[in-house]
Amino acid sequence: MENEKxxxxxxxxxxxxxxxxxxxxxxxxxQKLNRLNKLIWKSVRVSAMDQKQRRQRLxxxxxxxxxxxxxxxxQVLHPRLQLVxxxxxxxxxxxxQVLHPRRRLVxxxxxxxxxxxxxYIHKVLLAVFNQQVYVxxxxxxxxxxxxxxxxxxxxxxxAIATALRTSSAYSGTSNGVTWYVGTCGSGMELASTAVCACxxxxxxxxxxxxxxxxxxxxxxxxxxxxxxTLSFQ
Numbered sequence: 719m720e721n722e723k724x725x726x727x728x729x730x731x732x733x734x735x736x737x738x739x740x741x742x743x744x745x746x747x748x749q750k751l752n753r754l755n756k757l758i759w760k761s762v763r764v765s766a767m768d769q770k771q772r773r774q775r776l777x778x779x780x781x782x783x784x785x786x787x788x789x790x791x792x793q794v795l796h797p798r799l800q801l802v803x804x805x806x807x808x809x810x811x812x813x814x815q816v817l818h819p820r821r822r823l824v825x826x827x828x829x830x831x832x833x834x835x836x837x838y839i840h841k842v843l844l845a846v847f848n849q850q851v852y853v854x855x856x857x858x859x860x861x862x863x864x865x866x867x868x869x870x871x872x873x874x875x876x877a878i879a880t881a882l883r884t885s886s887a888y889s890g891t892s893n894g895v896t897w898y899v900g901t902c903g904s905g906m907e908l909a910s911t912a913v914c915a916c917x918x919x920x921x922x923x924x925x926x927x928x929x930x931x932x933x934x935x936x937x938x939x940x941x942x943x944x945x946x947t948l949s950f951q
Contacts, residue, residue: 852876852950855892858908858920860934861944867910867920869893879950882906887913895920903927908948909938922946 855875859866869875869892881888881899885906888899899906900913905925909932911917916939921932933941 852879854951855897855949857947857949858922858934860936860946862933862942863935866934866947867893867895869895869897875950878908882908903930907932922948 852875855869871892874890874892898909898913902914903926907923909921911919921938923932930939932938
């Protein structure tokens with residue numbers, strides 16, 4: 719009897735154990751495990767953040783002496799640079815004050831010499847034009863056109879010579895070219911274009927007193943250096 723009771727008790731106990739909520743216990747265990755994992759992850763992340771902040775602080779501490787050194791260098795060198803620049807500016811101003819009048823004087827002397835030379839050429843040119851009769855304007859040529867142009871109409875040629883000698887205006891056509899004589903600046907001009915025109919063509923202004931002396935088959939204002947030849951026959 720006692721054995722039967724014992725067996726019956728064990729069977730009842732087994733049924734009770736089997737009826738326990740195992741799923742619930744397993745669920746509670748999973749939750750606790752998840753919480754533990756979260757705590758571990760937070761701890762690891764906090765530790766990583768702490769290490770990153772420490773590295774940043776260490777870098778800042780290392781950079782501070784360099785920044786201070788740069789600031790000190792700027793504070794020391796910047797006034798020196800300003801002083802050097804001021805000295806250079808003063809030196810340039812003094813050079814301009816001393817040299818500029820000399821340059822102006824040299825330029826004036828060159829212009830005066832050039833004007834005097836051109837005036838002399840003009841006077842010689844006028845002296846050649848006496849009252850004799852010319853058959854043709856033999857040649858007007860120069861550095862940029864060695865062939866040049868001419869006029870064979872004796873009436874036009876003599877009228878050109880007279881206009882140059884008497885400083886009067888004239889225009890006439892010969893050999894397909896219209897010639898103009900007139901005043902330009904302080905002297906007379908002979909041109910195949912309008913008088914005192916900055917045009918490319920044939921013009922000669924021996925007494926203009928500047929760089930606009932004319933040109934042969936070239937620009938006549940601020941003209942390049944060249945040799946021009948005018949002959950009458």
